[in-house]
Amino acid sequence: RDDIVQKDLSSYRGIWVFAEQRYGKLKTVSLELLGKARDLSKNLDVPVTAVLIGNNIKNLAQELCAYGADEVLVMEAEWLDDFNDHVYGEMMIQLIQEYKPEIVLIGATSNGRSLAPHISSTLRTGLTADCTVLEADKEERLLLQTRPAFGGNLMATIVCPNNRPQMATVRPKVFKPLLPDYTKTGKITILPVPSPIESFVKKIRNIDNEEGANLSDADIIVSVGRGIGSAKNIQLAQELADALGGALGSSRPVVDQGWMPYSQQVGQTGKTVAPKVYIACGISGAIQHLAGLADIETIVAINIDPDAPIFKVANYCIVGDVREILPLLIKEIKEAKK
Amino acid sequence: MNILVCIKQVPETNKVEVDPVTGVLKRNGVDSKMNPYDLYAIETALRVREKTGGTITVITMGPPQAAGVIREAFAMGADEGVLISDRKFGGADVLATSYTLAQGIKKTGDFELILCGKQTTDGDTAQVGPEVSEWLNIPSVSNVCKIIDIEENSISVEMDMTDDIEIAKVEYPCLLAVDKDIFMPRLPSYTRKINTKDKQITVMSLDDMEDKDEKHYGLNGSPTQVQRIFPPSVNAHREMWAGSNSELTTQLLNKLKEMKFA
Ligand SMILES: Cc1cc2nc3c(=O)[nH]c(=O)nc-3n(C[C@H](O)[C@H](O)[C@H](O)COP(=O)(O)OP(=O)(O)OC[C@H]3O[C@@H](n4cnc5c(N)ncnc54)[C@H](O)[C@@H]3O)c2cc1C
Ligand SMILES: Cc1cc2nc3c(=O)[nH]c(=O)nc-3n(C[C@H](O)[C@H](O)[C@H](O)COP(=O)(O)OP(=O)(O)OC[C@H]3O[C@@H](n4cnc5c(N)ncnc54)[C@H](O)[C@@H]3O)c2cc1C
Numbered sequence: 001r002d003d004i005v006q007k008d009l010s011s012y013r014g015i016w017v018f019a020e021q022r023y024g025k026l027k028t029v030s031l032e033l034l035g036k037a038r039d040l041s042k043n044l045d046v047p048v049t050a051v052l053i054g055n056n057i058k059n060l061a062q063e064l065c066a067y068g069a070d071e072v073l074v075m076e077a078e079w080l081d082d083f084n085d086h087v088y089g090e091m092m093i094q095l096i097q098e099y100k101p102e103i104v105l106i107g108a109t110s111n112g113r114s115l116a117p118h119i120s121s122t123l124r125t126g127l128t129a130d131c132t133v134l135e136a137d138k139e140e141r142l143l144l145q146t147r148p149a150f151g152g153n154l155m156a157t158i159v160c161p162n163n164r165p166q167m168a169t170v171r172p173k174v175f176k177p178l179l180p181d182y183t184k185t186g187k188i189t190i191l192p193v194p195s196p197i198e199s200f201v202k203k204i205r206n207i208d209n210e211e212g213a214n215l216s217d218a219d220i221i222v223s224v225g226r227g228i229g230s231a232k233n234i235q236l237a238q239e240l241a242d243a244l245g246g247a248l249g250s251s252r253p254v255v256d257q258g259w260m261p262y263s264q265q266v267g268q269t270g271k272t273v274a275p276k277v278y279i280a281c282g283i284s285g286a287i288q289h290l291a292g293l294a295d296i297e298t299i300v301a302i303n304i305d306p307d308a309p310i311f312k313v314a315n316y317c318i319v320g321d322v323r324e325i326l327p328l329l330i331k332e333i334k335e336a337k338k
Numbered sequence: 339m340n341i342l343v344c345i346k347q348v349p350e351t352n353k354v355e356v357d358p359v360t361g362v363l364k365r366n367g368v369d370s371k372m373n374p375y376d377l378y379a380i381e382t383a384l385r386v387r388e389k390t391g392g393t394i395t396v397i398t399m400g401p402p403q404a405a406g407v408i409r410e411a412f413a414m415g416a417d418e419g420v421l422i423s424d425r426k427f428g429g430a431d432v433l434a435t436s437y438t439l440a441q442g443i444k445k446t447g448d449f450e451l452i453l454c455g456k457q458t459t460d461g462d463t464a465q466v467g468p469e470v471s472e473w474l475n476i477p478s479v480s481n482v483c484k485i486i487d488i489e490e491n492s493i494s495v496e497m498d499m500t501d502d503i504e505i506a507k508v509e510y511p512c513l514l515a516v517d518k519d520i521f522m523p524r525l526p527s528y529t530r531k532i533n534t535k536d537k538q539i540t541v542m543s544l545d546d547m548e549d550k551d552e553k554h555y556g557l558n559g560s561p562t563q564v565q566r567i568f569p570p571s572v573n574a575h576r577e578m579w580a581g582s583n584s585e586l587t588t589q590l591l592n593k594l595k596e597m598k599f600a
Contacts, residue, residue, distance in 0.1 A: 022501065085468070086477065110499040114480040117468035121433060126561035129463035148570065149462050150352040154363075156567045163561040200477035200508060204494070207503040216500055220599050244599045262519070268374070268459070269518045277597060287352070291459075298597065300590070306578075316593060317578045320586045328587040333600050336591070 009141075012102040012164040015041055018092065018115070019050040019064055019072075020107050022083070026060055028217075029107030031177040033170060034068035036134055037105060038178060040143070043136040046102070047071055051095060053088055055081035058190065065186035068178050072188045073099075079196040083111050086199045089118035094194070096123060101165050103143050105134075108169035120167045126160035127167045132174050132295055133157075143168065151268070151291040172216070173274045174295055215264060220246035220277040223266055224254055225289075227282020227303065229323055231259045236326040237281060243333045249273060251283050267292035281322045285310025339392035339510075341383045342449040344439060344470065345376040345411060347404040348460045356567050363567060372407040375455030377414075377523035382485065382516050383453050384415050384524070389488050393417040395446060399427060399438055405539055412534035413526030420446050424543040429557035432465045438555055439466070440473030441547040446540070450510035451493070456481070456517050467515035478513040479506060483520055 015037045020027040030050070037048040047070040052060060054076065061072040075091055096104065096119070104119070106112045108130050120127035132155075133146035143166040146157045160166040215221065222241040224234055234254070241248040250260040252267060266273055268291040278293060280301040285308055293299070293313075301314035302322045311317040318325070350369035357364055383394045396411040398404050399422040408419035422442040430438060443449070452474075454467035464480070471478030484496035486505065494507045498517055544550060552558060579589055594600040 085480075110481050110497075110501075113464055114468055114478075117432070117465040118472055120465075121436060121469040121472040124433065124561070126431060126433065127463075127465060128562060129465055144565070150349075150354050150460055151462070152570060153352050154354055154356065154567060155570050157565045158562050159565050160562050200512070201479055202507045204505040204507055207505070208501075244594065246599070277599065291352075300593070302590075306580075311578070315575050315577065316590075317576065318586050318590060319578065319580050320583055324583040325587050325590070328584060329590060332587060332591050333594075336595075336600065 009102075009162070009164050012100045014046045014099070014101045015044070015048050015103045016096075016101040016105065016165070017048065017050050017069070018104065018106045018112065019052040019060070020083075020109060020112060021052070021054055021057055021060060024054075024057060024060070026063060027107055027109060027172075028177065029109060029112075029170070029172040030064075031067045032172070032175040033105045033107060034064065035178040036170070036175045037103075038068040040103070040134060040136045043138050044102075044141065049073060049099075049101065051075075051092065053080055053091055061186075061188045062182070063180070065184050065188075066180035066182045070186050072186060073191055074188065075191045075194070077193045077196070082203055084199045084201065084203070085111065085114040085118055086201060087197055089115050089122070090197055091194065092119050093122050095191075096165060102141060104165045104167045106167070106169050108171040112169055116167060116169050123165070125163040125165060125167060126158075127169070128158045128160070129169050131168045131170050134168060134170070142166070148294075151287070152294070171274060171294060173276075214247045215249055215266075215271050215273055218247035218273070218275050220244050220279070221249045221266075221273055221275045222246060222279045222281065223249035223251070223283060224260070224281045225251040225283030226253045227284075227322055228254065229282070231257075233323055233326065234259055236330060239330050240326060240333075243330060246275065246277075251286075251289050280310050280314070281326065283310055284308050285313060339386065339390040339451060340447060340449045341386060341392060341394045342443060342446070342452045343376070343379050343383045343394060343396045343411070343416070344452070344454045344466070345380065345396050345398050345407050346373045346455075346458050347371070347398065347400050347407045348373045348458055352459055356569055370403065370406065372410050373455055373458045373460075375457055375459070375518060376407075378516050378518055378520050379453040379455045380411055380414050380416065381521040381523040382514075383451075385521055386451065386485070386488060395420060395449070397422065397439065397442060397446065399423070399430075399435060399442070408539050409531070409534070410526055412537055413528075413531035414524060415527075415530065419537070419539040420542060421539050422542045424555075426544050426552055427556045429560065430555065431560035431562040432461075432463055432469055433561055434555055434557075434559035436466050436469035437473055437559060438547075439470050441549055442542050443470070443474065444548060445542065445546060448511070452476075452511070452513040454513065454515045456515055464515070467513060471513040474511075474513070476511045476513055477508050478515065479508055480515040481517055482514045483517040485520070
């Protein structure tokens with residue numbers, strides 16, 4: 001079990017970002033991580049490297065440089081076309097052992113969350129999940145990784161002092177990407193194509209799940225609770241979400257009533273969302289619902305009950321009748337647009 | 339089919355408090371329960387057993403009182419229970435936890451199917467499942483939201499990958515981390531609870547493991563260290579708005595404009 005553990009920590013240098021892409025398009029979380037890596041690199045005085053794995057993806061390297069990578073390692077092969085945590089993990093492990101980065105950052109997407117632990121356990125190193133703050137301690141060359149636990153009721157700062165690389169996952173939208181600078185060039189290295197490895201997990205088919213993506217990517221979410229009163233009023237909330245360019249979410253009772261599909265449920269047994277703004281309409285704010293709200297800049301709550309628990313976490317607490325306010329608001333937005 | 343389910347005991351509430359002086363979690367006096375996500379894993383095991391026959395073993399690592407979640411699993415229908423418990427296992431991070439579980443699993447038997455919950459409500463990392471599979475050198479599939487087909491040598495599942503649903507087929511032995519709502523968990527049966535109240539639980543300590551090197555377990559075997567625990571910064575900015583519906587609407591519209599959404 002100890003065979004892999006590297007004792008000479010000082011031979012590990014540099015910050016890596018796993019550049020996740022899908023159908024030849026980079027995930028925004030990878031760009032957000034490059035921005036954070038730039039920030040950390042100033043303190044640690046090391047380059048930022050993006051690792052790009054897939055098929056026909058070379059052309060994305062320039063974009064990664066524009067968003068902050070000094071170097072891009074590109075591994076391209078036809079058999080790497082589809083993301084597979086085992087296969088991609090194996091490639092990452094080989095590269096990490098060869099290049100020895102001190103920090104590896106991975107987006108906490110569904111893919112990233114299953115990829116990262118495969119890598120860290122094989123390399124016998126630590127992995128901190130869903131970090132919301134990353135800082136560098138230059139003296140000790142430590143990554144200070146702060147993350148919420150206990151459904152957001154507690155924060156913990158975690159370090160990995162004696163093993164390398166220091167690995168962390170970060171959810172989408174936690175960090176901001178840099179403004180891209182397309183004049184910036186970086187060192188792009190096309191790696192030799194490795195011999196194919198097989199996965200024991202055979203992908204048979206993909207079904208697009210746009211609805212779900214919609215909720216997790218949205219910058220603003222209008223979310224409805226039992227206080228919305230009727231299925232008809234949900235139409236109003238959808239109109240508002242559309243007018244604001246956002247997505248529609250809901251609490252569990254609304255889904256249980258059959259007013260909304262399960263894919264739109266927010267909470268402990270639904271989706272975890274991280275928009276900039278969350279507008280809770282007629283939602284009481286039960287702990288199981290709040291468990292689905294990650295690092296939201298602004299929470300607006302509309303509730304008729306001034307003592308509703310949602311007001312304890314909201315920034316703007318609107319004590320009023322959501323069934324009256326929604327139609328008025330939509331009308332005003334429409335008028336303002338004219 | 340021999341099925342194993344990994345279950346964890348977690349605090350009843352996640353409204354935990356930190357001692358402001360020592361910065362240590364106040365766990366005393368907080369009741370415990372089964373990690374809610376593990377109920378889905380147990381239910382999945384029960385459904386698979388209905389089809390294939392065989393036995394369901396549940397395994398948990400934790401202090402002696404974690405036996406409580408094994409009893410609960412018995413009342414739901416599990417056949418055997420294993421408690422991995424030793425002071426030397428305390429303070430384990432994901433790497434050490436998954437290693438200890440893998441050691442315990444190897445000693446417990448050969449399993450075609452290992453099931454885990456998606457994540458826990460305390461540590462909340464969702465990493466233990468994939469890491470256990472790595473130690474056992476078997477394939478794993480996360481985000482499993484549906485079982486499509488159970489065959490002689492393999493299982494086909496749907497994975498919720500947010501952007502899309504993927505369908506995959508994997509041969510046994512394998513590990514699946516199941517998403518919530520894969521099946522609605524049944525309630526524990528009272529009769530079964532009574533009938534299994536004296537049922538033997540296998541307890542394992544470091545001495546029972548193949549690898550007895552203390553350095554690989556607990557705090558010693560954990561690459562990550564918690565440097566500091568603190569409550570999240572409380573919502574700093576809070577405004578209460580009251581007024582007529584049209585006043586409130588205008589105020590909200592102005593705020594949305596200010597934030598550049600309207
Ligand atoms: C294991 C478990 C898991 C769960 N998982 C989830 C989950 O994932 N997501 C989730 O949401 N819940 C979940 N729940 C349920 C959760 O405990 C709450 O019951 C649920 O969130 C309440 O939904 P609500 O706020 O829409 O309804 P209610 O609690 O009924 O609240 C309705 C609110 O609307 C207000 N209201 C009424 N009329 C009006 C009006 N005209 N205008 C404005 N306000 C009005 C009321 O004052 C009230 O605050 C879970 C529960 C358990 C036990
Ligand atoms: C505030 C806080 C933050 C933490 N952050 C990290 C971190 O970032 N990185 C890290 O490595 N460790 C971390 N830990 C330690 C981590 O919580 C423990 O190692 C824990 O034993 C396992 O992780 P989990 O609770 O996240 O399980 P998860 O990975 O979320 O659990 C997934 C599934 O694995 C199974 N499982 C998990 N634990 C057990 C068990 N003890 N027995 C049987 N089955 C089990 C269950 O099926 C469960 O549904 C943290 C602990 C605390 C208190």
